[in-house]
Amino acid sequence: MDTKHRILDEALTLFSEKGYANVYVADIAARVGIKAPSLYKHYRNKQAIFDAIIEEMNKRFLEQAGALQINGADAKADADIYKTISEEQLITLGNNLFLYFLHDDYTRRFRKMLTIEQFHDKKLADAYMKQYADDPLSYQGMLFGLMVAAGVLQTDNVEIMTLHFYAPIYMLLTICDRDPSREKDAVKTLDAHIKQFNKLYGRSEEQIKKNRKKK
Amino acid sequence: MDTKHRILDEALTLFSEKGYANVYVADIAARVGIKAPSLYKHYRNKQAIFDAIIEEMNKRFLEQAGALQINGADAKADADIYKTISEEQLITLGNNLFLYFLHDDYTRRFRKMLTIEQFHDKKLADAYMKQYADDPLSYQGMLFGLMVAAGVLQTDNVEIMTLHFYAPIYMLLTICDRDPSREKDAVKTLDAHIKQFNKLYGRSEEQIKKNRKKK
DNA sequence: GTCTATAAGAAGATAGAC
DNA sequence: GTCTATCTTCTTATAGAC
Numbered sequence: 233m234d235t236k237h238r239i240l241d242e243a244l245t246l247f248s249e250k251g252y253a254n255v256y257v258a259d260i261a262a263r264v265g266i267k268a269p270s271l272y273k274h275y276r277n278k279q280a281i282f283d284a285i286i287e288e289m290n291k292r293f294l295e296q297a298g299a300l301q302i303n304g305a306d307a308k309a310d311a312d313i314y315k316t317i318s319e320e321q322l323i324t325l326g327n328n329l330f331l332y333f334l335h336d337d338y339t340r341r342f343r344k345m346l347t348i349e350q351f352h353d354k355k356l357a358d359a360y361m362k363q364y365a366d367d368p369l370s371y372q373g374m375l376f377g378l379m380v381a382a383g384v385l386q387t388d389n390v391e392i393m394t395l396h397f398y399a400p401i402y403m404l405l406t407i408c409d410r411d412p413s414r415e416k417d418a419v420k421t422l423d424a425h426i427k428q429f430n431k432l433y434g435r436s437e438e439q440i441k442k443n444r445k446k447k
Numbered sequence: 448m449d450t451k452h453r454i455l456d457e458a459l460t461l462f463s464e465k466g467y468a469n470v471y472v473a474d475i476a477a478r479v480g481i482k483a484p485s486l487y488k489h490y491r492n493k494q495a496i497f498d499a500i501i502e503e504m505n506k507r508f509l510e511q512a513g514a515l516q517i518n519g520a521d522a523k524a525d526a527d528i529y530k531t532i533s534e535e536q537l538i539t540l541g542n543n544l545f546l547y548f549l550h551d552d553y554t555r556r557f558r559k560m561l562t563i564e565q566f567h568d569k570k571l572a573d574a575y576m577k578q579y580a581d582d583p584l585s586y587q588g589m590l591f592g593l594m595v596a597a598g599v600l601q602t603d604n605v606e607i608m609t610l611h612f613y614a615p616i617y618m619l620l621t622i623c624d625r626d627p628s629r630e631k632d633a634v635k636t637l638d639a640h641i642k643q644f645n646k647l648y649g650r651s652e653e654q655i656k657k658n659r660k661k662k
Numbered sequence: 663g664t665c666t667a668t669a670a671g672a673a674g675a676t677a678g679a680c
Numbered sequence: 681g682t683c684t685a686t687c688t689t690c691t692t693a694t695a696g697a698c
Contacts, residue, residue: 235663248566250566251468251567253466253469254468254567256691256692257691258691268692269693269694269695270665272692272693273663277693278692278693344566347562350562351463351466351562351563352465357626365622389643393643395618396611396615396640396643398618399617400610400614403580403610406621407580410572410573411572411576421606421607421610428607428608428611429611471673471674472674473674481682481683482682482683483673484676488681488682492674492675493675
């Protein structure tokens, strides 16, 4: 990784831990292994470093194309998986998703930085909400809509059903961000949550088998 | 309100909007209507102002004695209300609760400040989680437990049921904190959420009437 | 591109008059 | 208790040698 990019990486780490104002350009430089004035050969000033991070974040978010996407492929592929999924598989998917969000280094640091800096800049608040509220709800909602059409889930309000699935995941995520030692407990709760969700929204095993045969 | 207390009030407002590091003692002083050096007759330094705010917050949180408490009275009174409550009343209660959290000036500013500063100081992260995750879940869980015992709600996992009730409220709250213009939409979603919750966890009207007669 | 030296300007805090 | 003047320290950023 070249110096220019390493600066962004180290800056993101520091910003996510202390917030923009509490990080000094000398701190960033030290972690990169150079002196502060050398930074200015790569970026015009401190704000430019921050802006570059946000720009890269937006690029990555776009690439993800929907925060709660399961396999990174297109939506139709995900939808097919969902239609014939068993409870255990749904739990595994939920777990992987949650743990990816929680552990992926970039995602985690971005999320923490956005949390700290969101009230400084409306754009950051918007980015946060898009990434962790609106996009997951709309993507999951679309998948669940297909599952309802396939008869795997039953409800007359897909939007609320999606909220019931995702809000607990979101809440557990904010808890673990603040206190990583609670992760083990959160995973257990997540399991129980998905099982209960599955029970409430009536996925009948027969319907799933029927869908498998059709395939 | 005396000067000493006005300093805390104005400082809380500024901290909740910009974060500790971006607020200058001169800003606080200006809002109080004095000059910066005069502040030092009331508080030893900037950090002492912050600490005093946290201390007052802890005092207020203790007084609340459970974040999601409905009427501020004892739990048994709340439980009695819940046992004979109609769907409409449950929605009204949920709404009032949500809007209180969202609009109450002190609560709102504290929450925003904790959100911004939580990664600087573990104690703040703990305070945030206690106030907005653990306490609401444990208090609501206790009430719901009584309701299940009374036959108004049905589940074999009260903890998860409580999470299903509260997590959407929590998520809507964090959305509205970041973008107040979404409040109207959030209230609608909240309504639909509680109705769905009510349907899923099977409150039978007959059982409620029976409970009313017993009284 | 990296360094040392240093300028320029904040921002926190104190001294001492009133 | 509040003020003006001032000190001190910290931090960003630049100048200019290598």
